[in-house]
Amino acid sequence: MNHKKYTNRELSWLQFNARVLQEAADVEVPLIERLRFLGIFSNNLDEFFRVRYAAIKRAKHSDDVSKKKLGGLSAKRLLTEITQIVIKQQADSLEILAAIQSKLEHHNIFIVDENQIKGHQKDFVKDFFLQKVSPALVTIMLNDLNEVPKLKDSAAYLAVKLIDQSAKKRKTRYILIEIPNNVERFIVLPQDEDKKYVMLIDDLIRYNLDTLFNIFDYKDLSAHMIKITRDAQLDLEGDFNKSYIEKIIDGVKDRVDGDPVRFVYDQNIDQDTLDFLLDKMQIDDADSIIPGGRYHNRRDYMKFPDLGAKHLLYDKIQPLPINGLKLHGSLFKHIREKDYLLYAPYHTFSYVVKFLREAALDPKVKFIGITIYRLAEVSHIASSLINAAKNGKKVMVSIELQARFDEANNIKYAERMQREGIQLVFGVTGLKVHAKACYIERVEEEEKVKRYGFISTGNFNENTAKIYTDYTLFTSNSSILKDIKKVFEFFEVNYKIKKYKHLIVSPHYTRERFEELIDHEIENQLQGLPAGIKFKMNSLSDYQMIDKLYEASQKGVKIQLIIRGICCLKPGVKDLSETIEVISVVDKFLEHPRLYIFENGGAPKFYISSADLMTRNLDHRVEISCPIYDEDIKKELLDTFEICWNENIKARLFSPNKVNKYRRNGQKEVRSQFATYQYYLDKLEKLNS
CATH class of the missing domain: 3.30.870.10 (Endonuclease Chain A)
Structure with a gap:
């Protein structure tokens, strides 16, 4: 296999998450929405480590793993590359967060820490802590424990270092405080005239550390955040007396025992505290150890309060009725x-x-x-x-x-x-x-x-x-x-494989049928008949399907791909994929449809599908691709595809040499999600006129 033909799946996914981070950095995006994109970026990264990074880590210790499965890279090298990319992305995200917070202050919105509380807010913060936060806190005194209790997957903890002078000999105590997830992460403080203040619960706890540890005669006290991410694979083997649903329930509960795959810490933490934790938690160099900022679990920014600042949010659209289909009646x-x-x-x-x-x-x-x-x-x-x-x-x-x-x-x-x-x-x-x-x-x-x-x-x-x-x-x-x-x-009765006249169903038929449809486009191209392929999907990572698209390209078939996430295909490569163009659209909404259009000699075939062109969707899942026979709906699907294809504001180009470059083609500006809504609005107005 020539691995230069493909982009590694995991590295392509990280490129996708970089596009999410671009939205957080985009000054044209409303400020609070930018914060929420930072939350999405962080949440995506958590899931990536729990699933994909964990799988590669397991592969590293497997005897039968091959570079072929990992896109030509060894598991060890891939783990290293991922960590390096994530460290860079995390650093970028911190700069973006600082810039957003600075901009928010121009709109009289202040995200304050424990050192910035105004006099009239202090009683509120202390009372909130005593009433809402303190009862929910889990505080773990580490020194006298042989090992750290299993920390929750993706939960955030404050690692506290306390110099205790209450004994004859001064003692350093190390303590973990679990940030409760049953209290809102962002606390809105009392206003100061027209100024609005928000405080993270982390800082609210920091402000009240003295209340929490006043039983000690301490000289010094510091708190820095850490987070651990665990392997999220479910173990469904074992007890045959358990039902399937019982095994799933037990598997979800047992995630707390999953192997650690990522350890993120505040880069300002004292080295002795960090060393103590790594040793106590048995974190080794096979795990991704990432220095971060003061705050983790930035996924919570997805729920940042709007504070009544509608001008800092996207306008909400009013979902439209379907043309000709009324909700009242049957x-x-x-x-x-x-x-x-x-x-x-x-x-x-x-x-x-x-x-x-x-x-x-x-x-x-x-x-x-x-x-x-x-x-x-x-x-x-x-x-x-x-x-x-x-x-x-x-x-x-x-x-x-x-x-x-x-x-x-x-x-x-x-x-x-x-x-x-x-x-x-x-x-x-x-x-x-x-x-x-x-x-x-x-x-x-x-x-x-x-x-x-x-x-x-x-x-x-x-x-x-x-x-x-x-x-x-x-x-x-x-x-x-x-x-x-x-x-x-x-x-x-799943031992009987059904035959279908209209649907294309995985795992038995999708790969074969899609290859036949692509072959038909190749044949039409060679015979001078109309030929072309238009696909919209979330991910394209199956090498065999990519090779079939390469084959079509080499025969001259024009191929247009809209792929939001992973794309292991390399477009525009001489003698390989010159007729293939690929764009990704990341914007207000999450692009999720799977739409497959084959030109079919001038009588296009349309399929909507639950399946991406990934090996798991083709071979290891039950998926349905459904043909569209109604001519009006065919036109609607083609129209909406073309609107998205003409996107030149939020579209990024896939190119081996230009990662995540915005498409700027000099044409009339098209922001496809807004244009699609207008398309349906125009159809309704035309119907009612």
Whole structure:
């Protein structure tokens, strides 16, 4: 394998997170939104270390790992490169944070530490600490312990060094204070005229350290933050007497025992304190040890209070109705006549909830089947399914309990649904169910069964639907829905591999079918027929699929790729990928759709999909790619793709030599997310005029 053909997956992901950091640095982005992008950057990094870095660390100790699996790099070298990049990114993020805080002060918003509290705020801070914070604190005296108790994954701690003079011989005490996560990280202090003040709970604790440790006669006291990140892999082997759901519950609980993979510390910490902690916690050079700033867990900036400063936030959009599909009245009646496309968050997600609520109440509906990957914390989707079961309908839910970091939420609802008599399917052995589909059977005229359903590129989650862009197709197309029914049958009897006439389903058919579709574009190109490929996805990392796109490029097929995250393909390389262009759009919303368009000799084929072109989606998950047959929806998909492709404000170019360079093409400015909303607004106005 020629590894120069590919970008390493992990390094490409770090380039993606650098694009998030660019948003935090962009002076055109509203100030509080910039803080929130810093939070997203930090949260992404936490998950990266818990999953990807941890996997490479395990690979380092594996006998059968090869450089091929890691994009041509040894595990040891890759771990070193990741740490170096992250240290640089962390330093950049601290500079960005300082610049944002300075700008906020121009708007009379001050983020203050324990040394900057005004006189009239002191009583408030002390009272808040005693009433809200002190009861929630866990304080660990380390000196007399043989080893440090298992610190929580990604929790933040203040490492306190206290010089105790109460004994005959002066003693240095080392103490850990866990920052409580059941108290808001940002405390809004009393105002001073028109000036607004915010304090991090970390500093509020620092201000009250004397209250906390007044039993000691101390000479000196200092506190610096640390954080440890652990391997998040679940261990599902072992006790055969336990059910699958019990193993998942135990696995989530056992994450506290996962091996450490990253240790972040305040670079101003005393060296003896750092050495004491590293030794006590058995942190070694295989872990990523990263010097940071005064504050960790900057993911909490995602929830920075708006302080009523609307001018420092993005304007909220009002989600639009779908053209021709009214929320009042029966959705089934409309969908029976034609297909409809929902594009969240430009359209309201209420259609999905309304569809399920109607199904739950409709006496003619006899069966509901749905796949669930990530539910909202308060889920109207789950409530509607429980309501349907209470109304005597047969409800079958395929719920993925191994949806990373959402296991506990999904378990909670799985147990509720199980109690209500809903038939639960916990995936397929060895495969995650990542497909996004709903199937409904309704008895109509002459007692005939009429099928309805929807297929989506995103999770059925009310919260993420406000910030993730995703397509959902509502349909009563019997041909498509018969295939969806087969997917649910496969969940129950998965030793039988189904054949599908319309859907492309992983893990059995997606790789082969997509390669056939690309081959057809190559053939059309060679015959002088219209040929071209337009893909929009989150990630492209499967080498075999990349090689097939390289082959198409070498035959002259024009390929346009919009990829938000990982891209291991190298575009624009002579004699390899000259006809391939790749852009990434990172902006107000998280670009999440998977859309695959093949020119097909002038009669384009369109597919919306739950699958990225990653090995896991092609070979190790249940995924659905759904064809689009409605001509109006085809045009809508092409229009929205082209709007995004013409993006020249928030689009970054993929290039081996120009990492994350903004695309500036001299054309009329197009900010695609704003332009897409305007596109749907214009369609509505045209309909109503």
